[in-house]
Amino acid sequence: MQKLKMIVTTIFTLVLLLSFSTSTYAATVDSVLKAPEEGWTRFDDRTPELVYSNDDLVLLNNADTVGDYNKTVLGAKHKKKSEIKFKFEGSKIRLITNKSDSYSKKVAISIDGNTEYFSTWKESWSHQIIAYEKLDLDYGIHEVIIWTETPSSTVVVYNYRFDAIDIDGSLVDFNYVESEVPTTPEPEQPTEGRAILVVTMTTGLEKEYDLPMSDVNSFLNWYDTRDAGSGPAKFAINKYSNNKGPFSKRxxxxxxxxxxTFEVSEYTTK
Structure with a gap:
């Protein structure tokens, strides 16, 4: 009986440890990720927001792609730049590719003009691998361009195969141009018709601004317009001379x- 209790206790402990390790697992570069993690959305290589040339990339859907997301990939042709372009709104991105010992060791990715490199080389052929990730972008619209920087020296057919994109937001049309952020000119602040605007963020952070009512009304108009589904995603609030320090404007x-939430408390300086 004692021996049975010890066996049951050991099994229970192993189950708890396994559950803990599974729940705390986080995907990393070079790991297989067959579905996006919580808070991420996956977009397939067939997503219409992707811009690429059929002369450089081939749409593949055959017996070799059964291990890929939605069983499709883009094959980057050898001795071609194989450029893929898209824009997304968010702050994080992962590129899902195949990896193989015949693929390129240097593929370039430019995000908003900042270029980095990643490898699609691996000793054995693998599907749905995180080849690259960027987790610390400012939330907003980002332009991404991917291309083959150094072709594979042992290429069989393609330099690499591009499978999918994971982001924490959504893809947008590549021709989308963000509207100019409305700003308030820097004239002298009026002495009448002012308000304290307190904006509470989803994180619990409160931002307080002492503003003329014209600025507050601009904020309210922007908020209503954006709430109706149009207008820019962000609003610029002029801090005027408050905490300006060595800066000409903040x-x-x-x-x-x-x-x-936000709160408006009007007052007058008469």
Whole structure:
């Protein structure tokens, strides 16, 4: 009986340890990720927001792609730049590719003009691998361009195979141009018709601004317009001479979907 209790206790402990290790697992570069993690959305290589040339990339859907997301990939042709372009709104991105011992060791990715490199080489052929990730971008619209920097020296057919994109937001049309952020000119602040604007963010952070009512009304108009589904995603608030320090001007940008509540307390300086 004692021996049975010990066996049951050991099994229970192993189950708890296994559950803990599974729940705390986080995907990393070079690991297989067959579905996006919580808070991420996956977009397939067939997503219409991707811009690429059929002369450089081939749409593959055959017996070799059964291990890929939605069983499709883009094959980057050898001795071609194989450029893929898209824009997304968010702050994090992962590139899902195949990896093989015949693929390129240097593929370039430019995010908003900043270029980095990643490898699609691996000793054995693997599907749905995180080849690259960027987790610390400012939330907003980002332009991404991917291309083959150094072709594979042992290429069989393609330099690499591009499978999918994971992001924490959504893809947008590549021709999308973000509207200019409305700003308030820097004239002298009026002495009448002012308000304290307190904006509470979804994180619980409170931002307080002492503003003329014209600025507050601009904020309210922007919020209503964005809430109706149009207008820019962020709003610029001029801090005027408050805490200006050595700067000629200080501006706070608030993001629409990060706002929980706001309060307006009007007053006059008469």
């Amino acid at each position: 501006t706070d940008y608030v993001i629409f979907d990060k706002i929980l």
